[in-house]
Amino acid sequence: MAIASWIRTFPLVQYLIAWAQEIFMSVLKTGPVPQHVAFVMDGNRRFARRRKLEVREGHSAGFESLAHILEMCYQVGIKVVTVYAFSIENFKRPTVEVDALMEIARTKLLQIIHHGDLADRFGISIRVLGQRSMIPADVLAAIDKSTEMTKDNTTAILNICFPYTSRDDIATSMREVVTLSEKHELEPETIDERMLEQHMYTKDCPPLDILVRTSGVERLSDFMLWQSHQDCTVEFVDCLWPEFEPWRFGSILLKWSHNKAIEFRKTEMERDQKEL
């Protein structure tokens, strides 16, 4: 809608929108708030194709959208945000695109740790999850630098899954546990779900509360399979990632908070009944 985006260029409107967003986040904070949210950032290439842009610019627009969403998440007090930046299967894409993605990753990682940018404002500790051996050296350097510089931040955590597939995660965790058994550092009888979880890439993170996938695809595509298969709200959103507006995410949060409040109400009533 051309008129809406024209009105949005007025400075006062921007300020009002930002203020309204903050108020909404404060309102949400007085109720249940998820602790761990995951995003599958799908639809950048389709976005670029629709607007007749280059694929690289689609990915850039995707990053802008990510920055907005991260801001919202940390404003509302979500502790851990996990984003699916790159899949191990994505290496099959044309080299030009893979190189462009690596370049974006490198520059943006170094950008968000600057003084005053995202990592500083919200006290984010950045972690990159995935198979390190598949990343080229310069991106690896940027990753190490950003992880190193933010490791003392304790307020929130940003997990960037790069490159990651859930099956690889589970298999790596299993392999580590088996290696520890081989060295007799743990007893095979003690192996249970918790132990496997403690060896996955998301080891210190609270259980996943919401998983959001954009672009209308209704699959999990090898992301967070272990974490999302029970007690997790999976939301499939029918718009492309660069068009994933803050109000959509706000409505998802409101819905989740409503459902959780109903659950708490039920447990309260059951507890009161038991006391009777």
Next chain:
Amino acid sequence: MGAKRTKSHSSLITRVKDFLVVNLVPLGTSPAYKPTNLFQLAIFHIYHTVLIFLHILLSIYYLFSRQYYIAKNNFLAFLYHHHRTPQLIAQDIKGLAKTPQHVGIILKYKENEEGGGVEGLMEQVADVASWSVGSCVKTLTVYERSGKLNKMHEATYKVINRTLKSYYGETIPTVKLRTPHDKTVYPEGMTAEPVVVDLNISFISHDDGRGFLVELTREFAYKAAKGEFEPSKVTVDNVDRLANQLVITEPDLVVLFGPKLDLDGFPPWQVRLSEIYYAPHNDSVTYNVFLRGIRRFSKCKINIGR
């Protein structure tokens, strides 16, 4: 004297404050936002009122949207009724680009409702089996969290055959049941010769999800502790092969017959690329939901990574 009075005065205020904060702050409030003094408490309650108001608005919206979806489901159920004729089912899937080979369904055990209990589950399985045969689905995986049907092969087989007879008359398609967890197959004679059946049905439960992966890790760990197993052999491909052999292969489509998207513990490893379909606010196992799932599958584009 003055100091003691102010001390008891301030402790009263702190006690009132603590009382208010503990009792008036609802369960589930984000701990970062718990108010610590009276002013924050007032602001908190203003915001909380707004939140409750928004929740009420949401409930009203759900009231209407629920009615809409239930009406839509009923209408589609009426429009796409199978009438127990396989020809209608074949007609419904005729124009589709592709149909799934392996479909998974998630059923909920309902204890005290009409059409519930174990017999209800068997009826549901029989219905879905008939539709699957009609839509050229080769493998059906039935997931029920507690695994009530895992040991009831004989009774389920009878119910399935009875339902198939009502669809196909005397020459019914052949069905084979198995429960991977107990390694049982029904009818037993089938394991001897590799007979090609029309439909393979597997019954899985919550233990076949994470529990299977834990079991596998434990097996590997025992062998490794004895020195008979190389940990580097635990690769994605090996685990995949074992998961496919010992539990189920990957379903192309998973149909949920519940009101919301809740995977309820369906095996995580196998659901990697499965299209997940559910009809909002739907509560029963009906043909139109199954058909819509197949239609959704036929429209989706799968590019693994590219």
